[in-house]
Amino acid sequence: xxxxxxxxxxxxxxxxxxxxxxxxxxxxxxxxxxxxxxxxxxxxxxxxxxxxxxxxxxxxxxxxxxxxxxxxxxxxxxxxxxxxxxxxxxxxxxxxxxxxxxxxxxxxxxxxxxxxxxxxxxxxxxxxxxxxxxxxxxxxxxxxxxxxxxxxxxxxxxxxxxxxxxxxxxxxxxxxxxxxxxxxxxxxxxxxxxxxxxxxxxxxxxxxxxxxxxxxxxxxxxxxxxxxxxxxxxxxxxxxxxxxxxxxxxxxxxxxxxxxxxxxxxxxxxxxxxxxxxxxxxxxxxxxxxxxxxxxxxxxxxxxxxxxxxxxxxxxxxxxxxxxxxxxxxxxxxxxxxxxxxxxxxxxxxxxxxxxxxxxxxxxxxxxxxxxxxxxxxxxxxxxxxxxxxxxxxxxxxxxxxxxxxxxxxxxxxxxxxxxxxxxxxxxxxxxxxxxxxxxxxxxxxxxxxxxxxxxxxxxxxxxxxxxxxxxxxxxxxxxxxxxxxxxxxxxxxxxxxxxxxxxxxxxxxxxxxxxxxxxxxxxxxxxxxxxxxxxxxxxxxxxxxxxxxxxxxxxxxxxxxxxxxxxxxxxxxxxxxxxxxxxxxxxxxxxxxxxxxxxx
Numbered sequence: 256x257x258x259x260x261x262x263x264x265x266x267x268x269x270x271x272x273x274x275x276x277x278x279x280x281x282x283x284x285x286x287x288x289x290x291x292x293x294x295x296x297x298x299x300x301x302x303x304x305x306x307x308x309x310x311x312x313x314x315x316x317x318x319x320x321x322x323x324x325x326x327x328x329x330x331x332x333x334x335x336x337x338x339x340x341x342x343x344x345x346x347x348x349x350x351x352x353x354x355x356x357x358x359x360x361x362x363x364x365x366x367x368x369x370x371x372x373x374x375x376x377x378x379x380x381x382x383x384x385x386x387x388x389x390x391x392x393x394x395x396x397x398x399x400x401x402x403x404x405x406x407x408x409x410x411x412x413x414x415x416x417x418x419x420x421x422x423x424x425x426x427x428x429x430x431x432x433x434x435x436x437x438x439x440x441x442x443x444x445x446x447x448x449x450x451x452x453x454x455x456x457x458x459x460x461x462x463x464x465x466x467x468x469x470x471x472x473x474x475x476x477x478x479x480x481x482x483x484x485x486x487x488x489x490x491x492x493x494x495x496x497x498x499x500x501x502x503x504x505x506x507x508x509x510x511x512x513x514x515x516x517x518x519x520x521x522x523x524x525x526x527x528x529x530x531x532x533x534x535x536x537x538x539x540x541x542x543x544x545x546x547x548x549x550x551x552x553x554x555x556x557x558x559x560x561x562x563x564x565x566x567x568x569x570x571x572x573x574x575x576x577x578x579x580x581x582x583x584x585x586x587x588x589x590x591x592x593x594x595x596x597x598x599x600x601x602x603x604x605x606x607x608x609x610x611x612x613x614x615x616x617x618x619x620x621x622x623x624x625x626x627x628x629x630x631x632x633x634x635x636x637x638x639x640x641x642x643x644x645x646x647x648x649x650x651x652x653x654x655x656x657x658x659x660x661x662x663x664x665x666x667x668x669x670x671x672x673x674x675x676x677x678x679x680x681x682x683x684x685x686x687x688x689x690x691x692x693x694x695x696x697x698x699x700x701x702x703x704x705x706x707x708x709x710x711x712x713x714x715x716x717x718x719x720x721x722x723x724x725x726x727x728x729x730x731x732x733x734x735x736x737x738x739x740x741x742x743x744x745x746x747x748x749x750x751x752x753x754x755x756x757x758x759x760x761x762x763x764x765x766x767x768x769x770x771x772x773x774x775x776x777x778x779x780x781x782x783x784x785x786x787x788x789x790x791x792x793x794x795x796x797x798x799x800x801x802x803x804x805x806x807x808x809x810x811x812x813x814x815x816x817x818x819x820x821x822x823x824x825x826x827x828x829x830x831x832x833x834x835x836x837x838x839x840x841x842x843x844x845x846x847x848x849x850x851x852x853x854x855x856x
Contacts, residue, residue, distance in 0.1 A: 269653050276347055279320060280340050286324035295332065295404075301325045302406040305376050315373055319350065322373045326401065330368065333400045339657045342366045349630030350374065354466055354643060354651045356636040361656060363632045367462050368398050370630055375407055375428040379459035382626075383431045386465045386582070388413050395431035402429055412436045421454040434469050438478040438622050442615040446480065458626045466631025470647065471639045472581050474620040479592055482614045488607040490534075490551055491594070495601040497528045498555040506556060513561045515553075525552065551594065558598035573605050620646065669810045676811035 290298060305318050323338075323346055331337040338346070342362055345355040346369025357363050367383060375381045385391045395411040402409050410424030412432030421440060424430050437455075444453040463469050505521030508514070517525060522540060529535040529548065536544040540552075562568065568575050569585065575596065577586040590596040592613055600607045623629060629649065636643065640651040670676040684694055 272652060273344060273655065276344050279347060280343055282320035283324045283327070283343055286321050287328070290324055290328040293328075298325065298328060298332070299404060299406055302376070306378070309377060315350070315376070318376065319347070319373060322376070323347075323369050325405065326369050326372050329401050329404050330365065333404050334365075334397075336362075336365060338362075338365060338369065341654055341657045343369065345632065345654045346370050346373075348652045348654070349462055349632065352628040352630055352649065354631040354633070354636050354649055356651055356653045357632060357634060358656050358660070359634045361654070363464065363634075364394055364398060366632060367394075367464070368401050370460075371398075371429055371462055372402065372405065372407065374460040374628075375402075377459075378428065380425065380427070380456050381429050381459060382437060382461040383429065384434050384437060384461055384463040384469065385431065386433065386468060387584070388433055388436075390464070391431045391433055391436075399429075412440065418452070418454055425455050434463075434473070434619055434623075435478065438617060438619060439480065441622060442478060442480050442617060446615055460628045460630070461623065461626045463623070463629060463631040465633050467633045467636050467639050468581065469619060470623060470631065471642055474646070475618050476581075477616050477618050478622070479613055480615040481590070481592060482612055483609040484612050485609075487551075487594075487610060488597070488601075490548075491555070491597050491601040491607055493532055493534060494548070494551045494555045495559070495598065497525060497532065497534075498552065498559050500528060501525070501556075506560065508560055510561070513557065515556045515560055517556075551598070554594045554598040555601070557595060558602045562595075562599055564603070568599060570603050570605060575599050575603060575605060623647075667810060671811070673811045 301321075305322060308318060309315075323343060327338045327343075339362075341357075342365060345357055345361075345363070345366040348355040349367065349370035350373055355363070355366065357366065371381050371383055383394065385394060391411055392413060395409055399409040407429055408427040410427035410430040412421060412424050412430060413436070416424070424432075425440075440454055444455050447453055501521060501524065504518070505524055506515050506517050526535060526538070526540045529540065529552075534548055536542065539545075540549060564570065566578070567580075568577050570576075571585075577589050577591065578584070579586050590608075591599070594610050597607050597610050624647065629647065631649065636651045637653055643649045643651055668679075670679065687694055
């Protein structure tokens with residue numbers, strides 16, 4: 256009670272922290288008139304002056320107000336974009352080694368130029384980490400115009416560069432690249448025999464875009480460099496043939512951990528089949544002599560039972576290609592270790608590549624903890640604030656929007672089954688498509704999208720401008736898909752064009768954006784997943800830059816879990832106390848709904 260009262264009177268700790276930065280904003284603003292009066296050459300010469308002042312003993316914090324004002328003026332001249340005060344706050348937060356949570360559309364890419372430029376002044380290098388190669392190349396070219404104008408050098412790390420090209424990119428004042436490229440370059444450097452052959456310099460400062468994805472979601476994802484071992488292709492195929500004869504009763508599996516073990520009956524059955532195939536030495540499968548066979552057996556079990564085609568991997572051009580579980584993208588060239596990849600290849604009947612042995616490995620968590628200072632930015636960090644502090648000792652600061660958010664969160668709606676829920680969503684899609692408003696449909700997986708399209712009326716809504724998010728990477732996608740839809744974007748048959756977006760939607764520079772309706776309509780099917788940050792990101796995307804929208808969550812009972820007395824129930828009163836599972840969905844829209852409204856407890 257008293258905490259709530261104090262918060263209403265004095266604001267939250269986050270609000271007070273942001274407010275405490277106002278004096279710095281005032282200092283930054285005080286430099287603007289003098290910088291505006293400078294010529295382009297004089298403004299470009301600021302970098303030389305700043306570095307001279309650093310050599311004389313001044314600190315980066317002393318230079319911050321004038322340096323930030325210089326970047327603001329440079330961006331205004333080169334890009335035609337002037338940093339807002341809230342973007343200045345984001346830059347200060349990044350410079351202090353904290354995470355700036357900024358809503359979708361608030362210009363995080365432009366914010367990064369502030370802290371990046373300031374921390375590049377000493378000449379020790381700054382790494383700007385993005386989530387894919389497209390963004391790395393695009394941001395290096397786009398924001399690089401500002402850095403180049405101010406006399407900074409820019410490098411970008413993309414796949415298939417030679418060591419000389421990578422060394423030159425890392426020697427630049429500012430280097431753009433993905434977390435994967437930075438991590439693998441570190442591993443490759445640690446396998447070299449001479450310091451002069453390494454590509455990276457000692458770490459200084461990193462700005463991580465989509466920091467919650469890189470440092471939390473993928474924190475323990477190992478990066479592994481492997482080398483070939485002896486060819487055991489024949490053994491993989493023989494064990495694969497044995498495992499394919501097993502029944503589900505012969506093993507116990509854990510779907511979450513992707514582990515599987517044989518039951519006693521299953522072990523006896525396998526021993527008889529291995530003995531008949533001439534692969535078993537002695538009578539007991541677990542004798543020391545059979546250690547290698549047991550290893551191959553366990554990997555074959557995992558490959559056949561736990562790893563699914565078009566979900567965990569795809570088969571393309573006679574090769575098994577891993578699908579990134581976080582982004583849904585193909586990871587061409589990456590392979591599972593400990594013989595698992597070979598087991599999957601045997602399962603799919605493709606050529607089995609020689610097994611590799613691990614030569615160097617590191618997780619993203621351990622890699623980024625080696626940087627003396629890390630700044631991060633994302634639209635969804637508050638939900639993981641405790642984890643950021645516990646693991647990395649980094650604080651999360653929520654930056655206010657430049658324009659007041661006009662999203663209205665309406666009461667939730669509940670339906671008796673998923674069919675009714677999707678029918679209501681289809682009706683709303685058609686309604687807003689008829690008004691010429693763009694529609695955003697997102698689901699946790701393609702498996703959730705396809706049943707929805709069989710609902711009567713869904714196709715009609717799609718023909719009016721809604722489209723389904725289809726993965727371009729072979730049909731496998733385990734995370735939420737997103738698709739931006741415009742009513743005039745149709746294929747040759749009059750239907751919508753299919754696009755796929757993973758967690759991060761590539762942004763388009765303002766000058767390249769087509770004109771859009773002033774009011775938007777977005778739907779997020781399936782809310783209530785474990786990744787609440789993803790839900791918040793989608794909601795924020797619907798209300799970007801002060802666009803007026805309405806948000807509503809829809810829920811339905813799963814038919815397979817109906818309880819007695821719940822059949823035909825509609826509304827929260829009918830299902831209160833029922834143990835039926837709830838399938839939730841979120842709708843961000845500009846219109847009202849025509850269903851029963853209720854607020855869940």
